[in-house]
Each structure stands twice: as C-alpha cells, then as structure tokens.
Amino acid sequence: MNEEQVWLEQARQGDKxxxxxxxxxYQAPVYNxxxxxxxxxxxxxxxxxxxxxxxxxxxxxxxxxxxxxxxxLSITSNYCIDQIRKRRAVLLSIDEPLPPHPALHSDxxxxxxxxxxxxxxxxxxxxxxxxxxxEYREAVVLRxxxxxxxxxxxxxxxxxxxxxxxxxxRARRQLxxxxxxxxxxxxxxxxxxx
Amino acid sequence: MWAWIxxxxxxxxxxxxxxxxxxxxxxxxxxxxxxVQRTELExxxxxxxxxxxxxxxxxxxDTLFRQAPLLSPAADFAxxxxxxxxxxxxxxxxxxxxxxxxxxSGVIPVILGVWLISRYTPVLTNPDLLQHVWSSMQxxxxxxxxxxxxxxxxxxxxxxxxxxxxxxxxxxxxxxxLWGGVIQRLVxxxxxxxxxx
Numbered sequence: 001m002n003e004e005q006v007w008l009e010q011a012r013q014g015d016k017x018x019x020x021x022x023x024x025x026y027q028a029p030v031y032n033x034x035x036x037x038x039x040x041x042x043x044x045x046x047x048x049x050x051x052x053x054x055x056x057x058x059x060x061x062x063x064x065x066x067x068x069x070x071x072x073l074s075i076t077s078n079y080c081i082d083q084i085r086k087r088r089a090v091l092l093s094i095d096e097p098l099p100p101h102p103a104l105h106s107d108x109x110x111x112x113x114x115x116x117x118x119x120x121x122x123x124x125x126x127x128x129x130x131x132x133x134x135e136y137r138e139a140v141v142l143r144x145x146x147x148x149x150x151x152x153x154x155x156x157x158x159x160x161x162x163x164x165x166x167x168x169x170r171a172r173r174q175l176x177x178x179x180x181x182x183x184x185x186x187x188x189x190x191x192x193x194x
Numbered sequence: 195m196w197a198w199i200x201x202x203x204x205x206x207x208x209x210x211x212x213x214x215x216x217x218x219x220x221x222x223x224x225x226x227x228x229x230v231q232r233t234e235l236e237x238x239x240x241x242x243x244x245x246x247x248x249x250x251x252x253x254x255x256d257t258l259f260r261q262a263p264l265l266s267p268a269a270d271f272a273x274x275x276x277x278x279x280x281x282x283x284x285x286x287x288x289x290x291x292x293x294x295x296x297x298x299s300g301v302i303p304v305i306l307g308v309w310l311i312s313r314y315t316p317v318l319t320n321p322d323l324l325q326h327v328w329s330s331m332q333x334x335x336x337x338x339x340x341x342x343x344x345x346x347x348x349x350x351x352x353x354x355x356x357x358x359x360x361x362x363x364x365x366x367x368x369x370x371x372l373w374g375g376v377i378q379r380l381v382x383x384x385x386x387x388x389x390x391x
C-alpha cells in the first residue's frame with residue numbers, strides 16, 4: 001500500500017488531515033485544469049475548492065480500481081463544464097480580455113524580455129483554448145498538461161476512445177487554423193524552440 | 195466535359211490524400227505512429243509543400259502547448275480548502291435522518307390508509323348508502339348538463355341574431371394580440387437587453 005492509498009483509506013474514515021495531504025499533492029493539477037478551462041484565476045480557485053469538497057463528500061463512491069487523479073480531474077472538469085454552460089447564458093462576448101494568471105507575473109528567474117515572451121505565449125495559449133468548445137478544450141488540456149492517454153481522457157470525459165481521438169483531431173485542426181491566421185504564433189513558437 | 199469530370203476526381207482524391215496524411219500527423223504528435231508510418235509521413239512531407247505547411251503549424255502548436263506551465267493556486271489554498279470540508283460523520287448522520295424521515299413519511303400514509311379501509315369498508319359498502327350516492331351524483335350531473343345546455347343555446351342565438359357582436363369580439367381579440375406584440379418589442383425586450391449590460 002503506497003502513501004496515497006494510506007491517505008485515501010484514512011480520509012474515507014473521516015480524517016481531514018489525511019485528505020489535506022491529498023489536497024496538497026493534487027492542488028496544482030486540479031487548479032491548472034480549472035484555470036485552463038475557465039480562464040479566470042478567481043473562478044478557477046473556487047472550482048478547485050468545490051472539486052475537492054465534492055471528492056471529499058463522495059469518497060465512498062471512489063473505485064480504487066481507477067487512478068485517484070483521474071477520478072479527481074473528472075470531478076473538476078465536470079464542474080468546470082457546468083460553470084461554462086452557466087456562464088454562457090450570462091456572457092455577451094467571449095472575446096473580452098481576461099486577466100492573466102498571477103503566477104505568470106511572479107517568475108523572477110527570467111529576464112524582463114524572457115518574461116514578456118512567456119506572458120505572451122501564455123496569453124496566446126489561453127486565447128486559443130478559449131476558441132474551442134468546452135469538450136474539445138478539456139481533451140486538449142488533459143492531453144497536453146497531464147499527458148493522459150486516449151483511454152484516460154475517455155475515462156475522464158466518460159466517452160469512447162474514438163470520440164476522444166476525434167475531439168483531439170478537430171480541436172488541433174481548429175487551433176491550427178486559428179494559429180495560421182495569427183501573426184504572433186510563428187514567432188512565439190520559435191521563441192519556445194530556442 | 196471529360197476534363198471537368200477529371201478535375202472533380204482529382205480534387206476528391208487530393209482531399210482524401212490530405213485527410214490520410216492529416217490523421218498520420220495527429221498520430222505522430224501523440225506518438226502513435228509505427229516506424230514504417232513515420233518514414234512514409236516524413237518522405238511525404240518532403241514531397242508535398244501543402245502538407246509540410248500543415249505539419250509546421252501543428253508542430254508549432256504542439257510545442258507551444260507542451261511548454262505551457264502547470265499553474266499553481268495561492269500558497270494557502272490547501273489550508274483554506276481543508277477549512278471548508280464538511281464533517282463526514284455529521285453528513286452521514288444528516289443523510290440517515292433525511293432517508294429515515296422520507297421512509298416514515300411514506301410508510302405512515304400506507305398504514306393509515308389500510309386502517310381506514312378496514313374500519314369503514316362495512317359502512318361504505320352498505321347498499322342503501324351506495325344507492326343514495328349514485329342518485330345524488332346523477333342529480334348533480336343533470337343540473338350541470340341543464341346549465342351548459344342553456345348557456346350554449348343562448349350563445350348560439352346571440353351569434354345567429356347579432357353576428358356583429360361576434361365580429362366585434364374577434365376584432366378586439368386581434369387588437370389585443372397586436373398591441374401585446376408591440377409592447378413586447380418596445381418595452382420588455384430593450385429593458386432585458388439593458389439589464390445584461
């Protein structure tokens with residue numbers, strides 16, 4: 001039994017301290033998924049908290065045959081998709097500039113020029129993600145930031161492997177079309193490569 | 195004619211060709227290509243400038259997304275989230291109480307119904323009582339039928355003798371409908387659009 005399984009077992013018995021260890025271990029992946037889906041630091045933090053609270057209250061329904069991270073990210077993405085649907089009814093335009101994540105301004109290891117490029121790249125990534133539908137965005141985020149296999153993404157999205165392939169295919173095609181129309185894209189990509 | 199058909203065929207085969215290599219490019223990005231397929235794709239990309247451009251765009255995107263950082267929440271996130279966790283035992287007790295209350299609220303009416311039926315069945319099945327209930331129901335139905343008959347006959351006579359009244363009523367209904375639409379467009383919709391801003 002590894003450390004995570006021990007924490008899970010203790011958390012199932014109502015040990016908040018053990019669940020706190022799981023929160024510490026998974027806070028970055030959960031928060032990152034929420035931020036990439038919602039594009040707003042405040043909403044992402046709320047979504048991440050809600051995901052952990054839901055996981056805590058539903059721990060009895062967690063099947064240890066699956067990875068805990070997959071189950072947790074599935075809860076997070078479902079919550080984010082619900083939020084996007086609710087938000088869609090309120091927002092008039094998705095093209096409004098969104099505030100960049102605070103962490104993107106706190107990188108002190110890079111020079112000002114490198115920081116500026118990093119910010120631009122990050123903004124570009126987020127702007128491009130915002131062009132995708134929530135299902136496509138989710139598939140892309142899980143593929144690139146979590147390096148999940150098709151099967152794992154299908155597990156999170158509760159769909160088939162072929163549907164995941166198709167979503168990734170269409171999402172990338174859409175992103176490529178957007179990037180070919182963007183003048184900033186080739187320069188930023190080159191900046192990354194160097 | 196023949197040239198036109200040939201150009202159509204060429205266009206279709208070009209699209210199929212692009213689609214095939216596009217799928218291969220996607221598989222290449224996900225590391226799903228076999229060595230043979232990879233060689234085939236590479237040699238195709240050297241020969242086909244259109245696919246080479248597509249590949250360049252996809253590869254740049256792939257690099258951009260792979261290098262994007264994993265963002266972290268504020269330093270005290272875990273601590274604050276632990277503070278928000280509800281007590282699991284309290285929740286279990288609350289859920290048990292709710293389910294018990296639901297069960298009791300379902301069982302009590304059933305028991306009460308069974309008791310009432312067993313208690314009053316002999317009285318309710320008395321032939322004299324049933325006879326009286328039946329005759330009073332018939333009487334009530336007759337009263338309703340007479341009233342409805344009189345109303346319909348009166349309305350029919352008005353329509354037959356004074357068709358202008360019917361025309362006027364239809365005209366008024368039309369006016370109400372029309373003005374309702376105008377008010378909807380001029381008053382209700384702009385206000386709701388303004389509230390979104």
